[in-house]
Amino acid sequence: MSPDARLSTIRAQAGRLADTSLQALLAADPARARDFALQVGPIYANFARQRYDREALAALFALAERAGAHERLRALFDGEKINLTEGRSVLHTALRSDLSAAPVAREAHAQALQARTRMRALAGALTASDITDVVSVGIGGSDLGPRLAVDALRAPQPGRLRVHFLSNVDGHAAQRVLAGLDPRRTAAVLISKTFGTQETLLNGAILRDWLGGTERLYAVSANVQRAAESFAIPPERILPMWDWVGGRYSLWSAVGFPVALALGMDAFEAMLAGAAEMDAHVLRTPLPQNLAAWHALTAVWNRNGLGYATQAVHAYDERLKLLSNYLQQLVMESLGKSVRTDGTPVDVETVPVWWGGAGTDTQHSFFQALHQGTSIVPSDFIGVVRNDSPYVDNHRALHANLLAQTEAFAHGQASDDPHRAYAGNRPSTTILLDALTPRSFGALLALYEHSVYLQSVVWGINAFDQFGVELGKQVANRLLPALAGQAEADDPVTRELLLRLRG
Numbered sequence: 001m002s003p004d005a006r007l008s009t010i011r012a013q014a015g016r017l018a019d020t021s022l023q024a025l026l027a028a029d030p031a032r033a034r035d036f037a038l039q040v041g042p043i044y045a046n047f048a049r050q051r052y053d054r055e056a057l058a059a060l061f062a063l064a065e066r067a068g069a070h071e072r073l074r075a076l077f078d079g080e081k082i083n084l085t086e087g088r089s090v091l092h093t094a095l096r097s098d099l100s101a102a103p104v105a106r107e108a109h110a111q112a113l114q115a116r117t118r119m120r121a122l123a124g125a126l127t128a129s130d131i132t133d134v135v136s137v138g139i140g141g142s143d144l145g146p147r148l149a150v151d152a153l154r155a156p157q158p159g160r161l162r163v164h165f166l167s168n169v170d171g172h173a174a175q176r177v178l179a180g181l182d183p184r185r186t187a188a189v190l191i192s193k194t195f196g197t198q199e200t201l202l203n204g205a206i207l208r209d210w211l212g213g214t215e216r217l218y219a220v221s222a223n224v225q226r227a228a229e230s231f232a233i234p235p236e237r238i239l240p241m242w243d244w245v246g247g248r249y250s251l252w253s254a255v256g257f258p259v260a261l262a263l264g265m266d267a268f269e270a271m272l273a274g275a276a277e278m279d280a281h282v283l284r285t286p287l288p289q290n291l292a293a294w295h296a297l298t299a300v301w302n303r304n305g306l307g308y309a310t311q312a313v314h315a316y317d318e319r320l321k322l323l324s325n326y327l328q329q330l331v332m333e334s335l336g337k338s339v340r341t342d343g344t345p346v347d348v349e350t351v352p353v354w355w356g357g358a359g360t361d362t363q364h365s366f367f368q369a370l371h372q373g374t375s376i377v378p379s380d381f382i383g384v385v386r387n388d389s390p391y392v393d394n395h396r397a398l399h400a401n402l403l404a405q406t407e408a409f410a411h412g413q414a415s416d417d418p419h420r421a422y423a424g425n426r427p428s429t430t431i432l433l434d435a436l437t438p439r440s441f442g443a444l445l446a447l448y449e450h451s452v453y454l455q456s457v458v459w460g461i462n463a464f465d466q467f468g469v470e471l472g473k474q475v476a477n478r479l480l481p482a483l484a485g486q487a488e489a490d491d492p493v494t495r496e497l498l499l500r501l502r503g
């Protein structure tokens with residue numbers, strides 16, 4: 001059965017509830033506040049403010065069963081070549097969990113452990129040296145995860161090594177990162193799965209020249225030979241990756257080296273342990289009690305049942321302010337597809353636009369549109385129970401705002417003055433971490449990874465390729481000679497723009 005045929009039951013459920021407000025759903029079934037919630041290790045999630053009822057939820061779980069959610073999860077963990085368009089296994093779970101008896105998954109896990117041993121040794125040596133700063137050079141999946149983890153989990157005071165991130169090909173980015181650093185006390189880690197990414201190669205060359213040689217250059221790559229040849233980095237300073245780890249799922253591999261440098265190897269491993277806890281839950285738990293299934297099916301409901309075109313994530317914790325950037329790649333590079341795995345067009349809407357930021361700042365930028373704009377934007381609100389700052393009143397105010405926004409979105413407020421009326425009926429999920437620790441952080445990211453995969457299973461698309469980003473890269477390479485004045489562009493608008501850009 002095609003995803004479209006399967007989703008017709010979901011559309012029928014949404015049609016049945018079309019005139020039922022969220023407020024009415026909550027009034028008719030107050031127990032849903034407790035029943036539509038799950039606790040998995042350090043993560044609690046409450047879905048009671050979504051615009052479905054128990055019958056619609058049952059239809060959603062039946063949809064996931066019919067799509068083979070359990071079998072597909074097993075296939076992921078067992079290293080089946082589920083990335084069909086590239087003929088690859090997808091084994092990021094093997095980087096942190098040992099939940100499969102399949103030989104390919106066991107082999108991947110063993111390789112991951114070996115790499116971790118080498119990573120610990122390299123991190124130890126760097127920490128013991130007179131290096132004070134490390135620049136991590138990478139982009140996309142080779143940057144967003146470690147950047148987020150370091151920013152989220154670092155102590156208020158800088159650790160033994162200060163880690164900086166350089167991703168953008170814009171030379172101003174390199175200029176800013178290097179300003180104030182001492183080349184004699186700085187090392188650089190070039191992270192690139194392919195070692196063929198323009199941004200990382202150009203920025204890597206800037207770092208090599210600025211450091212005055214390759215002595216303090218390290219690399220992480222699945223293409224060890226290329227890393228060794230192009231930057232003369234000896235193999236003992238290159239940590240491995242493998243083609244069975246997708247870039248946006250690679251934080252758990254040596255791509256997390258900057259995390260180990262900034263926070264220590266123990267913190268990195270605690271993050272992996274948190275993710276492993278979520279892996280075990282997702283793999284072993286029946287769908288109606290499975291947190292990733294709830295999260296994924298809620299996304300499907302909002303996209304295909306209710307037709308919402310965007311989805312926001314609001315982190316009510318300053319330390320998680322980069323989460324929405326990270327999730328944009330995870331979700332939109334994975335699910336931004338319009339053909340099914342077999343190449344036929346998808347006949348349903350797939351990924352919504354993902355965006356967000358950190359509350360309460362966002363309340364003073366785009367929340368007006370969320371409350372009164374014409375588009376409804378379902379939102380994940382993420383809060384952290386434990387306060388690790390000395391400012392208790394602020395933490396209470398932060399929590400008050402988180403609760404207030406989700407309540408106001410749900411209920412709205414009537415007024416005779418249309419300008420002062422709030423329609424409400426805006427769905428949200430509230431996710432609470434008991435504290436922001438490497439463990440809870442790892443579990444949260446793994447939850448989103450599994451949710452993304454389950455959405456792809458329902459839609460019948462491949463979540464693990466990203467051919468969409470290739471075309472722009474090819475055109476950019478073709479245009480480089482034109483920018484140097486050595487060629488002309490074919491496209492008339494590009495030609496016109498080149499006149500200005502060449503100065």
Ligand SMILES: O=P(O)(O)OC[C@H]1O[C@](O)(CO)[C@@H](O)[C@@H]1O
Binds near residue numbers: 193
């Ligand atoms: O690690 P690499 O090979 O440099 O690639 C970086 C990023 O580029 C992409 O291929 C496209 O943005 C991502 O999937 C990947 O994370």
